[in-house]
Amino acid sequence: MDNTLLTLRNRRILLGVTGGIAAYKAAELTRRLQDQGAKIRIIMTRSATEFITPLTLQALSTNPVHLDLLNPDTESAMGHIELARWADLILIVPASANFLARLASGHSDDLLTTVCLAAECPVAVAPAMNQAMWAKPATQANQKLLVSRGVHLLGPDHGIQACGDTGAGRLLEIDRLILATSELFDSGELTGKTVMITAGPTREAIDPVRYISNHSSGKQGYALAQAALDAGARVILISGPTQLAAPDRAELVSVVSAQDMHDNVQSRLSETDIFVGVAAVADYRPKLAQNQKIKKNAANKRTLTLEFVENPDIIAEVADSVPKPFTVGFAAETENIEAYARKKLIEKKLDLIIANNVANAQIGFNSDLNETTILWQEGKVNMPTMSKRALSEKIVTIISQHIKQRI
Ligand SMILES: Cc1cc2nc3c(=O)[nH]c(=O)nc-3n(C[C@H](O)[C@H](O)[C@H](O)COP(=O)(O)O)c2cc1C
Known part of the structure; x- marks a missing residue:
């Protein structure tokens, strides 16, 4: 073809x-x-x-x-x-x-x-x-x-x-x-740029058969990978477990845990001009992943207590690196969407953040649609409900405009 x-x-x-x-x-x-x-x-x-x-x-x-x-x-x-x-x-x-x-x-x-x-x-x-x-x-x-x-x-x-x-x-x-x-569909807006995108959920092992994860489908990250490819970029897609086929031409790196994702992001960072963290990365993981399956009613206990430790903050580390790629984050929130997103933008030193309300079942996590607000230091733009693909194209355009302003 x-x-x-x-x-x-x-x-x-x-x-x-x-x-x-x-x-x-x-x-x-x-x-x-x-x-x-x-x-x-x-x-x-x-x-x-x-x-x-x-x-x-x-x-x-x-x-x-x-x-x-x-x-x-x-x-x-x-x-x-x-x-x-x-x-x-x-x-x-x-x-x-x-x-x-x-x-x-x-x-x-x-x-x-x-x-x-x-x-x-x-x-x-x-x-x-x-x-x-x-x-x-x-x-x-x-x-x-x-x-x-x-x-x-x-x-x-x-x-x-x-x-x-x-x-x-x-x-x-x-x-x-x-x-x-x-x-x-071929805008050429990101020609010559390497874009690294994380997508999907992470899985944090409890024992060999169980894990803690979240409802991220990966759809938004994969749509963004396709939009970046269409805009002429080289795309490294670091993906947690999803049911989706990776876009042709994306360099897919499949990972499972947040630590896995972190290590792979770090190892490819020097190649990256633009980093977009779409993945829903688990903030915490069980302190100890048991080697054997945890048995029901072990020691006659009616409750099971797991202790958690913090995972590395992938995007904050990227935004802190020198030289720093243009860094874009996503904020999936259920309340005070814009305020939380702006706080995350500033605290994590991001260049752009895309905030969405995942409490609304019509949009967000598993849906093909999304409704977002895109924020940066000096401004914001509200995006009406649209397909994740259409939104991805708008995001690519906004990223390319911001990059041009930097040069
Ligand atoms: C046999 C025939 C062929 C036609 N071919 C064309 C055509 O090629 N281009 C065109 O603009 N109108 C053509 N027309 C006129 C349109 O069919 C007409 O303006 C119609 O109202 C268009 O409706 P629409 O724009 O809602 O589809 C043709 C009409 C007939 C009867």
């Missing part, structure tokens, strides 16, 4: 299909994006269903196609806000002249425009229409307005059209669309 396209692996692409003669090409695009490892969900406008059936796209994407905004059944299954949050990218192929006009004027009168308006992720449009429609001042004004607001314009191409005309307005070839889509 072409290296560039690895950026599509595990990407959540919400494909919007609008009513144009090129709508049938959305079928091929769906299959080809999936071949690159992308996850596809599809919204069709009502007009699009006149050109290609939802059944075709449903069969190819292996997910129900979303059509309606005001349908209680579909809204309760996966509502418009959920769809908007799910997506790493909204890709409209083909984008009709009518859709460009509605998007430019901020309409939210069907599912696709509403999701575009509700989304925090990037939006890309691939227009396809008759050359005269594309050339019209109204369409030109609309596409320029959209681009000025950050919408990515893919195409259109120039050539012979379905109606027999020749000119600008053809949908980009599928190969070029796929390449352009993969490039949208």
Whole structure:
């Protein structure tokens, strides 16, 4: 597989299909994006269903196609806000002249425009229409307005059209669309940098069969590893036990205990420009890990007392090292989120801290979503609820901006 396209692996692409003669090409695009490892969900406008059936796209994407905004059944299954949050990218192929006009004027009168308006992720449009429609001042004004607001314009191409005309307005070839889509994920913001990320929980042994751990899934750390890779970084991922597959191209170091994690972090620190401690590291471990399994009712005792000792503070040691990598921490809190996070930022001499409320079961530990506040010495930014992948990209952008300010 072409290296560039690895950026599509595990990407959540919400494909919007609008009513144009090129709508049938959305079928091929769906299959080809999936071949690159992308996850596809599809919204069709009502007009699009006149050109290609939802059944075709449903069969190819292996997910129900979303059509309606005001349908209680579909809204309760996966509502418009959920769809908007799910997506790493909204890709409209083909984008009709009518859709460009509605998007430019901020309409939210069907599912696709509403999701575009509700989304925090990037939006890309691939227009396809008759050359005269594309050339019209109204369409030109609309596409320029959209681009000025950050919408990515893919195409259109120039050539012979379905109606027999020749000119600008053809949908980009599928190969070029796929390449352009993969490039949208490749920001190059961390090119030349080595990023070390710790992820997942640690396990602290009690005896050969038991341990103390926590609910960290590793999802946020792994998503961040992928985002850093996509931004051009070399990534060392030091991970506690998780159920996740490490992103391709990440150098995975599997560890179990906090001490293990600490030792591996220290041994690779001299290679590291940016350190991000996402792992939920146990603060304490049993003082003595028994060599043999502890027996029930040993010495007829009804209680069992374990003595704990403090684990090394991995991130504080990193932030104290000379030279110090740009150091980013996470603060998973259940109350006074921002105050605790700022205290941790200052006490541990971090450059950035990402605070989240793990008491909310909808977000945090095991969820695919996260809602955070990112804090640094002189400021902060609140991040609304979004996918851990989308959040990771924002974090990467903020890290790269801070690093540039330092130089
Ligand atoms: C046969 C036929 C082909 C069409 N092809 C296109 C097209 O390629 N591009 C376009 O912008 N509109 C095209 N239209 C017009 C759109 O279908 C129409 O503007 C529709 O309202 C678009 O709805 P939507 O933007 O909600 O999907 C075509 C219409 C017909 C009848």
